Structures are given as structure tokens and as C-alpha cells.
Amino acid sequence: MKLEWIKSSYSTPDGPDCIEVAAPDRDHILVRDSKNPTGPRLALAPTAWATFLPYAAEH
Template identity: 85%
Template sequence: MKLEWIKSSYSTSSGPDCVEVATPDENHVLVRDSKNPTGPRLTLAPTTWATFLPYASASAR
């Protein structure tokens, strides 16, 4: 299965730090560093991802 990776809306084309997310199914959220697409990935439950998002959004401002 080919994953569709989505870049964070806070990422820019000129910024070196980008996070990408893929959802292969309703039970998993995958997170990776766009600078290293073949490197390690985090696998999270959707509830864990939802809990993390407000913290990440507040930190990006």
C-alpha cells in the first residue's frame, strides 16, 4: 500500500523542519520527518494524535 503523506500546514517550502502525517487506516496515524522520508516513523493511535495536536499547535505559534 502506498501511503499519502501530508505536510503540516505550519511547514513552508523554505523551512527545513517539516512533519508529515499519513493515515493508512482508521486505527493508525504515522508521523515522520520530511527531511528523512525513509527514516524512523512514529505510529500513534488516533486518540493519542488528537491529544497531541493542541500542544503542537500552541507550540508553533
């Protein structure tokens, strides 16, 4: 399955500190470093991702 990765709206196209997210199914949100697309991925439950988003938007 090919994942559709979406870069953070706070990132610039050439930004050095970017994350990307993908939602392969209803039970997982994947997060990766855009500089290392083949590196490790963090898998989160949708509820954990929803809890994290407001905090991330503040910082």
C-alpha cells in the same frame, strides 16, 4: 500500499523542520521527518494524535 503523506500547514515548502503525517487506516496515524522520508516513523493511535494536536498548535 502507497501512503499519502501530508506536510504540516505550519511548514514552508523548503522548511528545515517539517513533519508529515499519513493515516493508512482507522487505527494508526504515522508521523515522519520530511527531511528523511525513508527514515523511522512514529505510529500513534488516533486518540493520542488528537490529544497531541492542541498542544502542538500552541507552540
